[in-house]
Amino acid sequence: MNTINPVAASASSPGQSNATATSTQQNTKGLASDFETFLKMLTAQARHQDPLEPIDSTEYAAQLAQFSMVEQQVQSNDTLTALLDQMATSNMASLAGWVGMEARAESPMYFDGTPITISPNPAKTADQAFLVVKNSDGQEVQRQAISIANDSVQWAGVDDGGAPFANGIYSFEVESLSDGQPVPSGATEVYGRITEAQTQGNSVVLVMQGGVTVPANAVSALRNP
Incomplete structure (x- = not known):
């Protein structure tokens, strides 16, 4: 990619x-x-x-x-x-x-059964980091340990028993710990596919798969799927 x-x-x-x-x-x-x-x-x-x-x-x-x-x-x-x-x-x-490309932004994204690429940003002082996944209702559905050295993480969208999560919009955040104490993490950015660009007032927003909207100036990276 x-x-x-x-x-x-x-x-x-x-x-x-x-x-x-x-x-x-x-x-x-x-x-x-x-x-x-x-x-x-x-x-x-x-x-x-x-x-x-x-x-x-x-x-x-x-x-x-x-x-x-x-x-x-x-x-x-x-x-x-x-x-x-x-x-x-x-x-x-x-x-x-940009339509058809994948954009990276700090935003919830739609899960359709295909793994989602996440760019976590654990605290530099952390010795442990966890990826926390929440559904569209804000309920935590999964928490999994991740390496503090990884530049990107693939969220497969399956629970601990191997069963797939339902299609829908999920949000992601990283919890960092140092000596067992929480420390602030950086922004957790997620890749999603762009389906449309549209104006809202005098601004431009990107419509992602599943209807998620992201301000164009919130995108930090683009890639071909």
Whole structure:
């Protein structure tokens, strides 16, 4: 199996564009509100001015200049939001080539009877490590000792008696022990097959086998099955 690791920077751009788009949309709403308020105040001021003491032309010119600046900022933010939407679509198109490949991420994955490849990350100070498997209800269904030196583990999906577990979504975590005491483990990442790439708002997510969704920027490696 060919593994691509780490994932290219294009995988991180969807999440970044999503955060930027959210901030831009919030700023645009605030500016649009200020713009409307400013316009109403300026109109009311012109309508109710004293004909004998009209608004000073210099002051009025300054207010009109401010009005123009706010209007331009609103238009600029609208344009930026549209560009970010286009970027999300472009990111999804660029990830279309990932469909059919296997992605590694810290996420539950679907088990269909085929062994699942897991990348555990036991604590460096650990002298023991266990792979803990939970079903979709969060119930622990298996706990097995693993080597603290292994880069990857194959979970066969069978119980201690050799009977296969039911097809479904399972989550995996590693428990590390040092002198019998728990120590923090790193992220436990799992490989799953990508079936679809889609946009959600301004972000791109990958749909894995079984319907599990993973943000594109959460993928740390790709490989051909």
